[in-house]
Every structure is written in structure tokens, then in C-alpha cells.
Amino acid sequence: MTTAVAPPLLEDTELGPKAGGFYRHQNIFTGLGFGIGLGFIGWLVSHALLQGSNWGSDMVVTCTMFAWVIGFNIGMGTFNAPIRWMLGHDQTHEDELYAAGVGQGASRYLKFCTDHKVVGTQYLVLVMVLFGVGGTLAMMIRTQLITPHSSFLDPQTYNSIVTIHGMVMIIATIIMVSGPFANFIMPIMIGAKDMAFPRLNAMSFWVVVSAVPCLLATFFLGGVNAGWTTYAPLSVQAPPAMDTFALTIITFVVSVTVAGINTIVTVVTMRAKGMTMGRLPIFTWGTVVGSALGLYAMPAFLLVMTMMITDRATGTSFFVPQIGGSQWLYENIFWIMGHPEVYVILLPGVAAVLEITSTFARKPMFAYKVAIAGFVAIGVLAIMVWAHHMFTTGWAPNLAAPFMLTTELISIPTGIIFLCVIGTLWKGSIWTRLPMYFVYLFLWNFIIGGVTGIYLSDVPADQYFHGDMFVTAHFHYTLLGGAMIGATAAVCYWFPKMTGRMLNERIGKVAFWVIAAGIQITYFGQFWEGFQGMARRVAYYDPKFLDANVMSTVGAYILMSGWILFLYMMLHAWRNGAKAPANPWHAKTLEWKVPTPVPLENFLVDPVVTSDPYTYGEGVPDGQEVPDFAPSEEPELVPAGSTGPGDPGESGEVR
Amino acid sequence: MSFEDEVDAIEADTILGGEPFFSRAGGKIFIIWLVFTVIGVLIGFYAPHHLLPTLLSPEGGDVWATIVFFTVLAAPVAAFVYALAFYSLIAWRHKGNQDEPPPDAAPQRGNGPMTVLWLGVSTLLVVVLLFWGITVWSAQQISHPNTLQVNVTGQQWIWSYSYPGTGVSTHTLDLPLNRPVQFNVTSEDVTHGFWPAALGVQVDANPGVVTVIRSTPNKLGNFTVQCSQLCGLYHAFMNTKAAVVTPQQFASWLQSQGATPSAANTEAGTTPTAGTTTAMASS
Numbered sequence: 001m002t003t004a005v006a007p008p009l010l011e012d013t014e015l016g017p018k019a020g021g022f023y024r025h026q027n028i029f030t031g032l033g034f035g036i037g038l039g040f041i042g043w044l045v046s047h048a049l050l051q052g053s054n055w056g057s058d059m060v061v062t063c064t065m066f067a068w069v070i071g072f073n074i075g076m077g078t079f080n081a082p083i084r085w086m087l088g089h090d091q092t093h094e095d096e097l098y099a100a101g102v103g104q105g106a107s108r109y110l111k112f113c114t115d116h117k118v119v120g121t122q123y124l125v126l127v128m129v130l131f132g133v134g135g136t137l138a139m140m141i142r143t144q145l146i147t148p149h150s151s152f153l154d155p156q157t158y159n160s161i162v163t164i165h166g167m168v169m170i171i172a173t174i175i176m177v178s179g180p181f182a183n184f185i186m187p188i189m190i191g192a193k194d195m196a197f198p199r200l201n202a203m204s205f206w207v208v209v210s211a212v213p214c215l216l217a218t219f220f221l222g223g224v225n226a227g228w229t230t231y232a233p234l235s236v237q238a239p240p241a242m243d244t245f246a247l248t249i250i251t252f253v254v255s256v257t258v259a260g261i262n263t264i265v266t267v268v269t270m271r272a273k274g275m276t277m278g279r280l281p282i283f284t285w286g287t288v289v290g291s292a293l294g295l296y297a298m299p300a301f302l303l304v305m306t307m308m309i310t311d312r313a314t315g316t317s318f319f320v321p322q323i324g325g326s327q328w329l330y331e332n333i334f335w336i337m338g339h340p341e342v343y344v345i346l347l348p349g350v351a352a353v354l355e356i357t358s359t360f361a362r363k364p365m366f367a368y369k370v371a372i373a374g375f376v377a378i379g380v381l382a383i384m385v386w387a388h389h390m391f392t393t394g395w396a397p398n399l400a401a402p403f404m405l406t407t408e409l410i411s412i413p414t415g416i417i418f419l420c421v422i423g424t425l426w427k428g429s430i431w432t433r434l435p436m437y438f439v440y441l442f443l444w445n446f447i448i449g450g451v452t453g454i455y456l457s458d459v460p461a462d463q464y465f466h467g468d469m470f471v472t473a474h475f476h477y478t479l480l481g482g483a484m485i486g487a488t489a490a491v492c493y494w495f496p497k498m499t500g501r502m503l504n505e506r507i508g509k510v511a512f513w514v515i516a517a518g519i520q521i522t523y524f525g526q527f528w529e530g531f532q533g534m535a536r537r538v539a540y541y542d543p544k545f546l547d548a549n550v551m552s553t554v555g556a557y558i559l560m561s562g563w564i565l566f567l568y569m570m571l572h573a574w575r576n577g578a579k580a581p582a583n584p585w586h587a588k589t590l591e592w593k594v595p596t597p598v599p600l601e602n603f604l605v606d607p608v609v610t611s612d613p614y615t616y617g618e619g620v621p622d623g624q625e626v627p628d629f630a631p632s633e634e635p636e637l638v639p640a641g642s643t644g645p646g647d648p649g650e651s652g653e654v655r
Numbered sequence: 656m657s658f659e660d661e662v663d664a665i666e667a668d669t670i671l672g673g674e675p676f677f678s679r680a681g682g683k684i685f686i687i688w689l690v691f692t693v694i695g696v697l698i699g700f701y702a703p704h705h706l707l708p709t710l711l712s713p714e715g716g717d718v719w720a721t722i723v724f725f726t727v728l729a730a731p732v733a734a735f736v737y738a739l740a741f742y743s744l745i746a747w748r749h750k751g752n753q754d755e756p757p758p759d760a761a762p763q764r765g766n767g768p769m770t771v772l773w774l775g776v777s778t779l780l781v782v783v784l785l786f787w788g789i790t791v792w793s794a795q796q797i798s799h800p801n802t803l804q805v806n807v808t809g810q811q812w813i814w815s816y817s818y819p820g821t822g823v824s825t826h827t828l829d830l831p832l833n834r835p836v837q838f839n840v841t842s843e844d845v846t847h848g849f850w851p852a853a854l855g856v857q858v859d860a861n862p863g864v865v866t867v868i869r870s871t872p873n874k875l876g877n878f879t880v881q882c883s884q885l886c887g888l889y890h891a892f893m894n895t896k897a898a899v900v901t902p903q904q905f906a907s908w909l910q911s912q913g914a915t916p917s918a919a920n921t922e923a924g925t926t927p928t929a930g931t932t933t934a935m936a937s938s
Contacts, residue, residue: 394866
């Protein structure tokens, strides 16, 4: 909120020449330098000691990549503060201001920066890069499949591309909402000055950055030929690329776990005065339930990949049946992670859709508490459905019925989400701006994804469809058509707040129609392939599947054009877009009540919350406001971060 | 006016001869709903009829019936969501200046009866789906007398079949018509997926264990056995020709493959010997 006398902004603080200590000299380039350097030392040492012994190359690759991850994070400054504490020094206030990016201009985006808004923007760029990589790989897959016996890719390369496309997209979709928006938007939404653990927040970003080169390095280490699920024992026999693949996941899980704990603690402890759990914007609920589910799921991924590395590099036999292990053990632990994980992806995106629907229907959210109950029910049921991925593996056929039950039960809370969106739209004043377009596309796609899911939840039908392209089309409809389109709506919605620019909606609407058409053509083609009985992950296929594959590939090119146009719109707006007002959508949540660009620590005056943000049409003042203190009343107004007269208390207090 | 009042008013108008039904909200929603339902049901019939391969067993018929039945159940529900969403867009879209938000709509924070109805209907549907699934699945689990045993072994990247008691071991699969068959599936190396798509059954071939599926081919025809789990370099080529033939053709085919004359595979075959068996294999 503007005041007559602008109070000094925290980011204008003059810092001493030594503020920040090591942080002054660290950025992504020192990170790369230390990472490559330590990686090289790791390779040198492990090569000298281990090469030639049993599983030597696996151990060397693991050590090298582990050294890269540690080195990169040393170079970035991830460990600065803990090491200083261990040496008996604390960070001074100036050091912390420096780490939050004060006085560094745009270069703070390339540094270890604790400001949650910088981290959110960094995540947004990373997600776009990852979608670029994953999308390129997807186009290579579809190009290979345009003819039955293409010579575009050899089978080993093809299998590696299928694997890495899957894993890049899984990483990208897990962080696509919980990275940019749960970091940038959510703390402002709840009236917090930052995340609860700003350093862990920056750490979660730079750790996942250090994982990405590991994943892409697989192409140069023989390729992972086992699909993103990397089922044992095939993956145990895979080239050394599999070691870096496993290490990527271990690194990624560290990042997601840290970020998830941070999100939950922030929401539990950092809410503004009056922001009870029942007044939280629904998006916050989605990120909290998604993060909590991630805390349950992701450690299983870390576990299974650690066991994978020990199987490969030290000769244990968790997953090698020939020497006493069990591939079903792998599959169970994998899917104990794997199914909750799709809801980790989905819930924040769905919650963003609900938030946007209320704003653009100019109507309170329909059945807010029922939606929360739905989220929680999805979260609970999601941990009990994993074995539907194993209906045809032969493991425990007697458990088919219970898992059919839990799987089909999850459609009840999922149906609640549709009820809430529809109920909010019903008799609303529907403002068809770009985010609303994507809400409708979300509804369209997610219904198709959900309905095709019920065939797969039924064991007799799954015995036909399991492992064929029908499954591929189904989960692309839910994860791309549902979750990712929800995230796209979120991008369109929060872009003005994050960048201070308005998107060009004329380009955006063209991109929307191209994307919408591309999704339908691509994945209806794959449903067709699936009905005909084409297996997944094949580099070559019977000519009888040709027509369906051509349809899918043509659709994929259309879809790609749509995303490129969308990307162009984003980048163009980011540089040249019209300046965005603070609240272009006239929304009622707190992030729209602070100026754009959002000042460091967000609130010059602490917000006061008296109701939930959905008071559209109720004829009452907004219940979530940042008080506008007249300078005559509050001449001594001081920057946020210290307790002033208008400050209701310590911001970290649990309420 | 709450949601039900509105619906009641619409219905009252229709019944009491207000405006014609189809110019009312309920009528328009009904039309949109009907269009989407018909499209959905048509797809639900067209796809299994024309896109599935020729199904050669009752288990394949179960797949067919499940697709049709679930589509008939799901299409109206999905169409209902579409109808409400698109009707809202048609009826209440803000048509003026898009730069400024439209005036707020009348607030409605929930509708208890509607929510209960929604939950009730979805629960009922789930119960029906579950009942269908369990009934069909348990019927498939019954083992029949005089079952033909076929041991299936996957290895990178070929399927091998052996008929216990006959000494026949081949890379093509022939099955006699109308005789229950039990596949005892295992793998030499990595996990494969044994998928005779036309029989409507599928199970993974795991190294070290034997998994079991059953089917009763009831139509003559050729089909393909594919691998449905990515199993390495030539996964795409791991498929073999298979056929359902008459019992006479099957007997002579066995002979041609070098069956020992005292072919004992006319009674319930020998139990598999390799590795452990799953619970299903105990019959």
C-alpha cells in the first residue's frame, strides 16, 4: 500500500563492504567451477582407487556425480551458514540482508538468494527450461513414431530418451506449482514476510539445479534404457548412466523434502494475525496437502534409489531375483512413492484452479470446507492405492479387489473438486480473461483423464490396457491436460504479480486454442493406439498402428507450436509487456494487496485478516487487507522486520 | 434464490406452461448434456467394436463389456459437468469491457443438499463399478478341469513356450479351441510383460517366480503375443505369432513339433517346477 511518505524500503539499505562474507563472491559460476572441480577430483580419486575392482565404473560414476553435487552447492554457498555456525560465528543482520539480495540488482537471480520471491522466480525459469528439455525429448519420441520402422533414432537412444523425457517431466511437474507459486505467492497470501526457513528455501532450489546436469549426463554414460520407472532387474544391469539417474533422484528428493517441510512450517507458523486455517486461501491448502503428501512419498523414492545404487555399485541384491532379491520389492517401494507423487503434482495445480475460478467468476468459492476435506481425503487415499500399478505384475492377486476399492474410492474426493469448480461458476459473472480459458481447458481435460482412469482401475479391463498406449494417453490427460494446464492458468494469473508485466492476451488466446487442439489430437491418437493394442515405449511398431501414430505425432507438433507461442508470449511480456497494476484482477487475496514489484519482506505494515478472501458480492469490506497507515498517524513507521506500533506481534508467532 | 429454488422454479415454469422448456436454463443444459452423453456413449461403443483387435476369449469379452458398461455409466456424469460448465459460460459470461472485472455475482458459499447428492451419486457409482469389477475378476479366477498347461518363458527378446508332458518347446504359441489354458509365466533375465492382447489377459514374466493367468480361447484366429514391459534394446521386437486352432489341428501341430507319442497333456498338466509359485498357481 502506498503511503504519503514512502518509508525506507529494506532493499534500499546501504550495506557495509563486507556484508555477506563469502556470499559476496559466490554465484552460479563459482558453483559450476567448484562443482566441476570437485567432480574432477572425485573422479580422479575414485578412479585411482576403485576402477578395475568389481562394479568399479559404477562406483566411479557415483562418486564423481556425488562430488559434483556437493561441489556445486559449496560453490553456490548452500553450506555457508551451517559451516559458519559450526565454527562459532553467526550471520549478522547485514549478512542476512546481503543473502536476501539487497544491493545486487538482477545478479541476485544467479546467486544463493534467500528472498522467497527470488527463489520463486528462479523456480519459474527452471521449470520452463525443464519443460523445454522434456518437450524436445517428447518431440523426438513422436518423430520416431511417425513411421513404423523409423531410422531416426536407434533403439538404445530411443529408450534413453523415453526414460529421460519421463523423469525430466516428473521433476518439472512436481516443482511447477510448488516451486514458483508456493514460494513466491503463498507466503504473501498468508501474510508472512518470507518462508519459515529462507536458507533452506534457497537450498531447495540450488540442490535441484545441481540434479539436472546429473540427469542429462545419462545420455553420455550409455543411457538409461529402462523407462522412468526403471524397473529392476533391467535397471540393475543398465549402463553406468543408471547410477547418475539414481543420484539425480536422491538429490531431487532432498530438495523436495526440504521444500515441503518449509512450506508446511511456513503455513503452520507464519500466518498473519487473524489468518486462521479456515480463512486460508484454497491455494495454500492445496500446497500444504501436496507438500505433506510429498513428505510421505518422496523418501520412498530416495530409499529405493539408494538400494538401487548399492545393488549396482556394492553388490547387494535387494532387487536381483537371481541372487535372492525381488523385483516386486522394487515395484512396491517405487509405487508407494509413485502414486502419491501424482497427487503431489496435481493438488497444488487443482488448488490454483479453484483460486482462479473464484476470482474470475466474481463469486465466493463454492463449498470451501468441502474442498479442503476433499484434498485431505485425496491425500489419505493416495497412499493406499499404489498397487493398482501392479495389477498385472503377478504380485498378490488376492489384493486386486482391495486396491480396486481404494482406487475407485479416490474418484469421490476428486469429484468434489469438479463440484467446487462448477458450483463456483454457476451463476457467476464469468470474466473470460486468459486464466479462465485455461480453467475451462483444465475441466475439459481432467474429466477425460478421470473417466479413462476408471477403465484402468478395473482389473479385468486393466489386464488389456496395462502397459499400452492407453495408459500413456490417460496419464498425459491428467498430468499434462489437468495438472500442467492448471499450472498454466496459474502462470497467467500470477504473472503480473511476479514480473510486474501484463501478458498479451491476444497472443495468449491463440496459443490457448493451439494447445487445446494439440492436446486432444495427440492423446486421442494415443487412446486409439491403446485400443488397438500398441505397447508403450516401443521404438518400432506394427504398421496397423500407423494411422493412430500419425494422428498423435501431428497433434504433438501442433501442441509444440502452441507451447512455443505461449513461451514467446511470456518472454515478450517479461521484457516489453505493459506495466501491471498491483491488482489487475481485483482479487481479494493478500498477494494482490501489496505493491508490484513486491518489496523485500512483502509488508511494510502487517496485514490484518478478519475473514476468508472470498467475499465477492457480499457487500462487506475485504477481510484480508494490508492497513494503509496515514503518515500523520504513524510518523515513526519503520520497515517491516521490526516491531512497530502497527505491528500486532512477532510475525513468527503461532496463532 | 438458492440453487434448488432455481431448479424448482425452472421445473415449475415448465410444468405450469411458462416459456417453452428449451428456452429455459434447464432445457439448454439438458440439450448440452444430451449431446455430450450421446457422443460419449457412441465413442464407448465405437472404440471397443472397431478399434480393439478381434477378441478370442471370454476374458477378452469381459474387457469389451467393461468398456461399454463403464462408458454408459460415466458418459452422463462427465456430460453433466460439461453441460453445467458450458452453460455457465454461455449464460453468464461477462460480455462488456474485458479490461475491468464484471460486477460481483450473487454470493453462494455452498449448497448442502447438492453436495450430499453429488457425494451420494459418486459413491453409488463407485459401488457399482466395484461390484462389476470384483464379480468379473473373481469369475476369471476359477480354475477349470482339463486345463491345458503352457509354460511361458520370456528372455531378451523372445518368448518360448513349452507344453509340459509333450516335450514340445517352441517359439510360437498354438492353443486349442474351447479348452481352458493356464499360462505359467516366468523369465530368464529381466521383467517382461506377457500380453496375448486378443485373449484379454496379461501378466508380467518375472525372473525367479512363476505367475499365472488363465483364459479359454473360444474363437479361431491368429493373434500376437507382445511384451508389455520395457525390457531393453529390442523390446519393440519381442512379439511372437500365436493362433487359436481346432483341437485336431492342435494335436497334429503338437506332433509336427516333435511331441512324444504318449502325449500326456490331455489331462490337467503337470505343475510348474521352476521357482516358487504364487497363490494363484496352487490349483
